[in-house]
Amino acid sequence: MKRWPLFALAAALLAYPWLVAGTDSAAFLQDTGALVLLAAIGASAWNIVGGYAGQISVGHAMFFGAGAYLPLLVYQHWQLPPLVGVPLGVAASLVIAVFIGFPTFRLVGHYFSMATIAVAELLRIVVGNWDFLGAAIGLQGPATARGWYDVIFRSAVPYYYIFLAVLALLILATWRMQQSRLGYYLGAIRAGERAARSLGVPVRRYKLYALMLSAGFTSLAGSLYALKTGFVDPDSGLGILVSVQMIITAALGGAGTLFGPLLGAAILVPLQTATNTWLGGSGSGLTYIVYGGVIVLIARFEPGGLLELWHRLLAARRRRAEVRHAA
Amino acid sequence: MILLQVIAGGLLLGAVYALFSAGLTLIWGMMNFINFAHGEFVMLGMYAALLTVTWVGGGPGVFGFAAALALFLLGVLIYFSLIKQVMRGPMLAQILSTFGLALLLRYAAFWIFSPNFVTLPTTVLSGTVDLGGILLTVPQLVAGSVAAGLGLGMHLLLTRTAVGSELLAVAEDRNAAMLMGIRPDRMQALAWGLSAASAGIAGALMAISFPFSPAVGETFALTAFVVVTLGGFGSVPGAMLAGLIVGLIQALSAYWFGPIYKDVVVYGLFVALLWLRPQGLLGKA
Numbered sequence: 001m002k003r004w005p006l007f008a009l010a011a012a013l014l015a016y017p018w019l020v021a022g023t024d025s026a027a028f029l030q031d032t033g034a035l036v037l038l039a040a041i042g043a044s045a046w047n048i049v050g051g052y053a054g055q056i057s058v059g060h061a062m063f064f065g066a067g068a069y070l071p072l073l074v075y076q077h078w079q080l081p082p083l084v085g086v087p088l089g090v091a092a093s094l095v096i097a098v099f100i101g102f103p104t105f106r107l108v109g110h111y112f113s114m115a116t117i118a119v120a121e122l123l124r125i126v127v128g129n130w131d132f133l134g135a136a137i138g139l140q141g142p143a144t145a146r147g148w149y150d151v152i153f154r155s156a157v158p159y160y161y162i163f164l165a166v167l168a169l170l171i172l173a174t175w176r177m178q179q180s181r182l183g184y185y186l187g188a189i190r191a192g193e194r195a196a197r198s199l200g201v202p203v204r205r206y207k208l209y210a211l212m213l214s215a216g217f218t219s220l221a222g223s224l225y226a227l228k229t230g231f232v233d234p235d236s237g238l239g240i241l242v243s244v245q246m247i248i249t250a251a252l253g254g255a256g257t258l259f260g261p262l263l264g265a266a267i268l269v270p271l272q273t274a275t276n277t278w279l280g281g282s283g284s285g286l287t288y289i290v291y292g293g294v295i296v297l298i299a300r301f302e303p304g305g306l307l308e309l310w311h312r313l314l315a316a317r318r319r320r321a322e323v324r325h326a327a
Numbered sequence: 328m329i330l331l332q333v334i335a336g337g338l339l340l341g342a343v344y345a346l347f348s349a350g351l352t353l354i355w356g357m358m359n360f361i362n363f364a365h366g367e368f369v370m371l372g373m374y375a376a377l378l379t380v381t382w383v384g385g386g387p388g389v390f391g392f393a394a395a396l397a398l399f400l401l402g403v404l405i406y407f408s409l410i411k412q413v414m415r416g417p418m419l420a421q422i423l424s425t426f427g428l429a430l431l432l433r434y435a436a437f438w439i440f441s442p443n444f445v446t447l448p449t450t451v452l453s454g455t456v457d458l459g460g461i462l463l464t465v466p467q468l469v470a471g472s473v474a475a476g477l478g479l480g481m482h483l484l485l486t487r488t489a490v491g492s493e494l495l496a497v498a499e500d501r502n503a504a505m506l507m508g509i510r511p512d513r514m515q516a517l518a519w520g521l522s523a524a525s526a527g528i529a530g531a532l533m534a535i536s537f538p539f540s541p542a543v544g545e546t547f548a549l550t551a552f553v554v555v556t557l558g559g560f561g562s563v564p565g566a567m568l569a570g571l572i573v574g575l576i577q578a579l580s581a582y583w584f585g586p587i588y589k590d591v592v593v594y595g596l597f598v599a600l601l602w603l604r605p606q607g608l609l610g611k612a
Contacts, residue, residue: 050419051419054417054418054419056418056419056422056423058363058422058426100598103601103602103605104601104605107601107605108359109418109422110359110361110422111556111601111605113361113363113422114361114552114556114597115597115598115601117363117549117552118549118552118553118594118597118598119594119598121545121549121590121594122590122591122594122595122598125587125590125591125594126591129587190417240545244430247423247426251419251423255419285434285437285438286434286438288430288433288434288437289430289431289434289435289438291427291430291434292427292428292429292430292431292432292433292434292435293427293431294427295423295424295426295427295430295431296409296423296424296427296428296431297427298423298427299409299413299416299419299420299421299423299424299427300409300412300413300420300424303416303417303419303420303423
């Protein structure tokens with residue numbers, strides 16, 4: 001693989017807030033950039049279990065919600081800095097991951113999908129009726145920063161760079177995973193579970209590892225969301241649309257690819273911002289009709305997502321060029 | 328006495344759960360495929376009933392039939408345009424196809440019908456019956472008994488008729504059935520039609536007594552997952568029995584713990600089942 005596209009991408013991402021700083025809508029563009037990175041983090045985290053291991057979770061909102069709720073919860077009840085809740089969210093997500101993964105990973109894949117959506121809904125209903133967790137109203141973070149440890153900034157730029165650092169870490173971790181035994185085992189499991197098992201791959205254990213890794217990073221995405229917005233309620237933290245956002249972002253770019261989720265986020269987030277701006281509040285409903293349609297179209301025509309389509313088009317062009325060369 | 332009334336109400340609603348869950352389990356039995364849009368089919372059945380009552384008029388017989396017919400056609404259409412192609416694709420495509428379809432149908436319904444709750448006019452069917460002190464509404468009784476009858480009908484169709492044998496033959500072994508001169512595509516399309524029709528008619532039956540909105544589909548989909556898992560995947564009689572049990576558990580937990588916990592208890596039951604007995608009551612491991 002050539003190195004320069006990677007360096008170009010890194011340079012572009014690092015320079016982006018600075019490049020748009022001179023424009024009229026600098027704050028808006030910087031904020032959108034931060035949202036793209038956040039969506040990319042969530043989708044890349046989903047991608048580990050949904051893309052690489054081929055176990056389709058439709059309830060990742062539960063990990064996102066754990067990560068979003070705990071930082072605000074420790075502030076609300078004990079005035080602790082929200083940062084304290086971040087590792088607690090990761091720990092809670094790992095517990096939930098084992099709780100779901102352990103029984104369902106010995107069954108065929110559909111059980112896992114059904115269990116994830118059922119547990120996510122269960123959590124949403126319970127949290128929505130539990131006063132300690134803010135019930136239907138939700139939780140709020142500190143209004144003004146008491147110190148650096150509250151991680152509150154007026155501008156979106158510091159968040160942008162924090163998100164970029166986490167995304168880089170996540171992509172690096174995924175890349176290392178791809179090269180490792182875990183990555184090869186997951187590839188075998190995705191290609192055919194029975195064959196993988198007959199070759200001696202401990203299928204259930206490695207699916208569980210993938211889910212735990214994915215859950216931990218998804219929880220981190222939830223925490224970053226809560227730190228930036230300072231607010232979470234059952235719908236924004238645990239609603240099914242949170243899961244949908246991760247799935248469609250990863251699947252559009254390319255599930256099971258390193259940069260597919262980032263590509264998906266770079267397309268979908270600006271698109272969603274644009275429809276909401278043009279169509280007002282009523283646009284959000286339309287957005288999800290389009291999302292549903294796009295998911296169906298990806299599943300029907302291009303399960304590999306845009307990256308695979310791109311590689312196929314490139315290969316076809318190269319073949320044509322070779323034919324012309326030979327003739 | 329109130330407890331008996333709660334139990335009777337739970338069983339009657341459970342019969343409706345049994346009907347649409349039998350549709351879901353039929354698809355699983357035929358092609359190992361989970362339809363995440365099944366709850367949306369139920370929701371569309373409700374709106375089909377509402378539109379029929381508003382535009383055409385007539386009683387439960389008319390709008391029940393209309394909902395069943397509309398959803399049957401939708402099911403067949405979805406099979407040929409989507410399911411047939413993703414069926415042999417990767418699991419990502421299988422799960423995302425109907426999950427995306429569920430979103431599409433749900434938010435299209437939001438767009439068309441608005442997110443507000445609506446009801447059928449009470450003139451459609453009303454009144455209460457006193458069965459030795461147990462008060463049940465006529466809509467409840469009609470919904471429960473019609474659903475039980477149709478569920479039984481579906482079981483008989485599968486086990487006692489030639490079409491049923493062909494369906495089961497395709498479910499057993501697609502290639503062997505093809506060698507016997509059965510066209511698997513037609514049978515699978517028929518299964519999707521029947522499955523969607525069962526959801527549609529169940530929706531029409533529930534629309535008589537409950538207010539509904541485009542968001543109700545998700546709850547029904549999850550209810551159907553619980554019923555089908557409890558009954559054993561692919562088993563229609565299992566789904567019938569499990570539907571009654573889930574209806575009963577839901578009614579009792581609403582009565583004892585409060586209405587918001589009825590779904591919590593049922594989804595909790597699902598998670599417990601996955602840990603303890605994923606093959607269900609009547610299923611094989």
